Each structure stands twice: as C-alpha cells, then as structure tokens.
Amino acid sequence: MSPQQDDTLPIRSRGVEDEMQSIPTKHPPTTRDAPERDASSASTTKPGGLGKDFSTVNFPSGDGGRPTRCAVMTGHGRAAVAVIDLRGPEATSCLNSLFRPARQRPYRPGQVRYGVWTGNGGDQAGESVVIVPIAGDHFEIHCHGGDAATDRIIADLASLGVQGAPAGPDSNWVGNDRWSQQASELLIRCVTDRTAAIAMDQVRGALSDWRKEMLQLLRSSPANATMVAEHSARIAAAGRIGQRLDRPWSVVLAGPPNVGKSSLINAIVGYDRSIIMDLPGTTRDVLDADTVVQGWPLRLRDTAGLHDAAESIERQGIERAVLAAGEADLIVIVTAPGNETLSQQASQALASLLDRVPILTVFNKADLANPSADVALRTVATSGQGVDELIDAILGRLLADLPPPGDPVPVSEDQTAWVTEVAALGDDPDAMMDRLSQPATR
Structure with missing residues (x-):
C-alpha cells in the first residue's frame, strides 16, 4: 500500500499486521486461503506493554498528574513487525506532531491509519508505520521489526515528554509481567496472523486480566470457586494450542x-x-x-x-x-x-x-x-x-479447545501447569485464592 491509497482499514487479527507472514521459517510453508476476520472480532480492550525503562528521566505529566506513556510490546531482536503501545492525555497530539497519515481523518477505534513516521526532524521519507487506535487516548504503533526502528520512535516520543513504561510485574502498566513477556517472545516467532493474534492478546494481558477477575469473584463469594474451577479447566485445555503457536x-x-x-x-x-x-x-x-x-x-x-x-x-x-x-x-x-x-x-x-x-x-x-x-x-x-x-x-x-478471540490462553508449560492447579482447587476456595494470588513465575 502506498501513502496515496486509502489508509482506512479494518483491524485484522486483533492488531497484528499481515507482514507477520514475512517472518522467515526453516520450512517455507504453502498457504491455503483463510477467511478474513473483520473488525468486530478485534480484541481492542486488552492493553499491555514490555517497555524500556526510562523511569530515571524526569518526564512531565499530562492532565491531572496522569502521564502519557509508551512501551514496546513485542520482543527484542529481528522480526517482521514491532508494536509500540502509546497511551495518555497527550497521545493524540504526539501522533499529530510525529506521524503524517496518508489522509487526515479522525482516529476511530476499529480502523487503522497508514502513513509515515516523520519524527521531530520532519523527515519526508521517514518510516512507514501503521497506527491502530485502541480506545480514546490509547494507540498502537506498528512498525518494522528490530531495535533500530523502535528505538527511533521511542526517542521521538520521549523528546515530547512521553514517559517510557518501566518494566516489572509490579508496574501499573498492564501486561508488564512475566506472562506478557513470555507471550511477547512467542509473538515474534509466530508465522501466521492467526497464531500471532492469539499471542498478541496474551501480550495485552488477557491471562493477567482473567486472574484478577477470578480473584474478585472469589472475594465476592467463596461459592464461586466451582465456577472459577470450570473456567480454569477450559483455559488449561487451551494451553495445548497456546504452546504450539510458533510451531506447526x-x-x-x-x-x-x-x-x-x-x-x-x-x-x-x-x-x-x-x-x-x-x-x-x-x-x-x-x-x-x-x-x-x-x-x-x-x-x-x-x-x-x-x-x-x-x-x-x-x-x-x-x-x-x-x-x-x-x-x-x-x-x-x-x-x-x-x-x-x-x-x-x-x-x-x-x-x-x-x-x-x-x-x-x-x-x-x-x-x-x-x-x-x-x-x-x-x-x-x-x-x-x-x-x-x-x-x-x-x-x-x-483445535477442539480453541477459545474465542481475546480470551486468555496459556503460552508456556508453567502457565498451563498453574491454571491446571487452580482448576483442581474447586472444593477449597481458600487454597484457590492463595494459588490465584501467586501466579506462575518459574
């Protein structure tokens, strides 16, 4: 697609671009046509990020003390596509300063904007990127993979006062935990948009969000333990698929x-x-x-x-x-x-x-x-x-255990084992609460 073409495209595969297909594989696959997924199936409510730590820099805050922040969501190293999460009160104004879309239109969740990242220098050539509006002041920036491209975008954002999200499981930045890191490492090894879409949901914190929801259910009533166990069993079964996303x-x-x-x-x-x-x-x-x-x-x-x-x-x-x-x-x-x-x-x-x-x-x-x-x-x-x-x-x-788009899917043996342990504790709400409070960290 060139900048002269229509840049308004529906989100496919929950924000992961088709360029994922270009990741080299040991055995180059042939392809039978797969059905398109429309924007209604896009999971746009699960943010996340694996950021570089700029916490030592004194960045200004946005309105009400809430900073505008960014984080690299995908793993380090060579890959077809990298994703940077940008959110906060100044996110839109930053994009207006650093990004030149093919057409000037309002950002709307469920659509993407293709254009050129010109940066602070107003580089007319720039880097071709895709902006994915998630919700309100929350965006994803999809660019070429590799540290060079992401470092430049992060640096441009930082020059405008955008704060990089500090890494670590205690961060308030959703997705900055070990589970999301494991999913991020898996994401760059996925060779199709469908498998990458599942991995991207986990990068955005699908499993972490589910854990918090189950804790709230148990705190509201220990009688919910049976329902939590049933949910856990279904998620554990999906781990068989999650652990195979990067392998045929x-x-x-x-x-x-x-x-x-x-x-x-x-x-x-x-x-x-x-x-x-x-x-x-x-x-x-x-x-x-x-x-x-x-x-x-x-x-x-x-x-x-x-x-x-x-x-x-x-x-x-x-x-x-x-x-x-x-x-x-x-x-x-x-x-x-x-x-x-x-x-x-x-x-x-x-x-x-x-x-x-x-x-x-x-x-x-x-x-x-x-x-x-x-x-x-x-x-x-x-x-x-x-x-x-x-x-x-x-x-x-x-794929008998394939869950709906956006659902939590364990992507490693330790995640699957942890969810399986939770599923086995339906008769012991206290033990289930303890296990949910201690996510897998092996």
Missing part, C-alpha cells in the same frame, strides 16, 4: 500401502510434494510438507505403508512411520478399496498410541468402491473430492 501441528498420514496417502498430501498442499506410483512401498521414509491452512501451520508427514514387509529397507520405513505416528499431534489413517484393514502388527502398534494421540480415519479412492464399514470421511485425492472436508476434520480435532 504434526499430522501423520498412515495406513496400508497404495491407498493414496501421498496423493492426499499433494491435494492438501496444492503441489506434488510426494512421489506417487501405483506400487506398494513407494514411500520408504517420512516425507514432510509444511503448509498453512486457514491460518494454522501444519506439517503433513507422509509415511511408508503399514504392512508385513519382507524387505529390510521396507521394514525400516515402517518402523520410522510408527515412530513418527507416536510423535504426532494427529494420526490420519488412510484406507482405500481392497486395503481397508491394517496388518496385525501395525494395528497393535497404533493401538498403543490411542491414549495419547487422536486418530482420524478417511476412505480414499471413494470413486472406485464404497467402504465395507461406515466411514464418515470419503475422498478422491486425484479430483479433490472430499479434501476440504478432510481439512476441516483435521483442524477440528487439532
């Missing part, structure tokens, strides 16, 4: 030989990643294909056909397939006409995984014959028939 989900396609596992992967990613032939044993190693589906990174793993192999090389491929299945987030068992059952050895190996890895079954080559058993998912990989339904089923299994 591992989906292993397994099944008998020559059922079209490789063809299904090719159909999902949209290009020929796997070798396909009408011969059993064509795939003898685990082949990975990284893709992004509806905003979610997936690593699809093509494995050797599971059968009683005679050749040593084939047996090694099958062993690798079973090992990959044991490390997966989801196993998709693919069958086809004439190959609807697994060998006894393969069935036993997969049965041992049932208690820790979910399994989805799909009947491929459904144009050739009907399955002997009732199978809900039927596909024809070569024509694409049923592939979208398979994708929806995969995401449905992986």
